[in-house]
Amino acid sequence: MNATIEKNVEPGFYKTIIPIILSVFSVYLTIGMMLGILPGYIETGLKYNSIIVGVVIGTQALATLLTRSYAGKLTDTKGARLSSRIGGTLGIITGILYLTAALFSRNAATALTIILTTRILHGIAESLLVTGSLTWGIGLVGVEKSGKVMTWNGIAMYAGIALGAPLGIALFKTTGIESAFGAISLLSGLSLIITHKLPSLPVDLSHVRAPFYKVVGKVSGQGLGLAFASIGFACISSFIVLLFTQKHWGNASQAFMMFGGCYILVRIFFSSFPDKYGAYAVALISLIIEIAGQLLIGFAGSGSIAILGCCLTGAGFSLIFPSLGVMAIKKVSPQMRGTALGAYGAFFDLSLGIAAPVAGLIALWYNYQMVYVFGALSCLTAVLVLFLGEKEKADTKKTATVYNSETINNNK
Template identity: 25%
Template sequence: MLKEPLWTKPFVLLILSNLFLFLSLEMLLPTLPVFAADKGGSDAQIGLIIGLFTYSAVVVRPFVGMASDKFGKKLLLILGVVICLIGTASYYAAVTIVMMLMLRIVHGVGFGISTTLYGTVASDIIPASRRGEGMGFFGTGNAIAISLGPFLGIWLMEEFGFSALFIVGACILLLAVIFTSFVKGDSKEERAQAKIAAAEPTSLLLRFVEPKALMPSLLGLLVGLSLGGVISFITLFGKETGVQNIGFFFLVLALSEFLIRFVSGRIFDTRGRFWVLFPAAIFCMVGCVILFMTKSTGMLLLAAVFYGAGFGAIFPGLQAWVIDRVEPKRRGVATATFYNAFDIGIGSGAMLLGLVATWSNYATMYLVSSVFFIIYLIVYYGYEKHLKKTSLLEAGKRP
């Protein structure tokens, strides 16, 4: 039986435009905390800067689905990327921490719009029979961005200063706008169907939250709590410990994340989600513990291998699980529910772990971040065990 085609022109364009969006973002993750520190920001304030970006994205996402029904996914997606462009280009004008916080809110709004619609449009394009594989490859843009973005951002910051960093970031987002403009928009029939679905009577809660996405979203929240600290403070961690070549952490992290997707997506589609989501969390937990013990570049890169492989399998696996659980007309709300939980985790994790670093040190912060994966493993195993028990009980009742 022939497989349904995956590598279509719209799919490739989405991967590329999504790559450019995240490349610009990843350039700022290790460098913006340094920029804020130069402006006199404390670890707690840096965590707040990261957190406000996240929460502004969370606030806007519930309205994205309704707005896309009215204006179309493509137009709204382009608008979201343009807002990100404006926010990124304006950072250099921020001479105080307060101004940085305001710009992070604007940037977060654009990011919330963009990420919700990229995921929704991708799920519409990918064949259902290849969703685990397709979402995995769609996320390769993120993997490449995690590799090149921080490396490029740190290099631009050290060689040319913050002005070059923000200008290049804005130019990359301009490329994202161009690639997105070539993605085919919704047809009139699809727009009409979306409006009909939006007009159907439903509770206020269901307009903003998809109940079927809550369990994978909870797990995404726990992953985000760890990721917020791992990525945001790694540059400052290098300065604290004296470990050199911090930029290579992101390179190895992304390479590991990219390579695991050639395996994890197919395992998800053939053997089921458990065989991806459970062992991947263990890999991430091991990566956090290695970071806690890191005293050399070699240990730093080993931590990147484990954490990258774990995250590279978990994130697209959770995305695919969310899409599998809902009807096509609910994909926008389901995607927003998942991304909101994940981003709340990142923002809260950055602020919480920033406080841990203030009270102790960055090494201890990474050990604390491993606790989130212990909770993840307990919750997810209990959930799957409950499902299995329920299924056996229902099978026993059937005549």
């Protein structure tokens, strides 16, 4: 009986979710393309150092972070469709601004100013589209499939980053940076077309909504774990190209692709593990794998070892977001789901926004490989956060049990 139900439900699930996943994939292709070409363009084209590279990469994440509250509120009060479509529209404008920056390449200060402004807009577009898309998908297929929606959303995100980076590098080398920037607008427009026929979700305006800071407090345990775990990803996305260039290890595209490939494979084949074995256990093992990957890159003597480190980092990081994310959204009512997803995702943005400039400073003081030692230490901190959270949960449960026992005895 259950098998029959599952068989009937799954086609409907994928028919609904595929347009949303393709839309997210299109937008993250644009993000991956920028991660592939901006570090090299800023360092060699505009002649700025690694700190400026970190600031440029981190600016988008900080912009996403600062607009998570607005994105969640807009999604909950005006609808997921509207939030998603505004994000796609801003993505089109972003591509035009990147192209404008390329016209001022001979004036480094002007080009950098335009790029920083564009990174802010790109971050806002990401915030609105991802919050809207996740809420839209969960609302259409049901909260009981929220883990699966997050899993496929994550696959779309990191597949986009993994494929976008080499795509951007290839366009840059073959047809120039202008074509890579122009593709941003085309892909953002495609994200709007793909979801055009999906139904809108009803909006419940009667529900009393908690302030954003209270929602942040509710998901802060899972959010902090995600934040420290995400620093390893930030180190790869910001500096792997420059590390390969410095060490003369060849094209860094393979590093991005192997990171993304391992991330996706783990998501596909092991996405049921958090439900089967518990989010805490899965997150803990994942962090240990990610630590090993970061240390391999940090002490690599060749490009092959560094790529292996990227593989382990991708595999380890893969299940952390859905494991902790499902726990986070269960702490709020359905009417606050968009806000909760925005609050939870804000920790990821905060991590990227802070990690990239800090890693740039470490690279300037030491070298690019020390960036990945920093990534390993950050993941170790995430292990400590998870351990303390689990201990606090156990202590609270124990206190409640003792209290209930004493109450029963007193009543007797």
